[in-house]
Amino acid sequence: MKKINWRVRFKNRAWVVAMIAALFFIAQSVLIVFGISWxxxxxxxxxxxxxxxxxxxxxxxxxxxxxxxxxxxxxxxxxxxxxxxx
Structure with missing residues (x-):
């Protein structure tokens, strides 16, 4: 994680959109594990x-x-x- 230039990544709109989508999928998966429907x-x-x-x-x-x-x-x-x- 230290060898990633996060500032440059966050300047790439496509990467930011993909990251947001991935975070939504991860959050939904974690909630399903705990029996929460979102x-x-x-x-x-x-x-x-x-x-x-x-x-x-x-x-x-x-x-x-x-x-x-x-x-x-x-x-x-x-x-x-x-x-x-x-």
Whole structure:
């Protein structure tokens, strides 16, 4: 375990998703051993709602006038919203 670069692993989205799925399967298997039935349908539905809310929030934060998520250097220098010249 010491010879694994965990920081790099956690930066890989596919690995993170696979790890989360594996942890759910392990948790479900352990609970079955102890005779506990876990229906995670409700949990899955709640996670979908949270992910949708996060996407909505990111959509509000992103400046549609620039490419990518960060603001342009010019926009970073603004002290208040720029007003169009008429």
């Amino acid at each position: 229906d995670y349908t409700t949990l899955f539905n709640q996670i979908v709602v949270v992910v949708g809310a996060v996407f909505a929030l990111v959509g509000l934060v992103i400046d549609p006038t620039t490419a990518g998520t960060p603001d342009s250097e010019r926009a970073m220098r603004y002290e208040e919203p720029r007003k169009d010249e008429e």
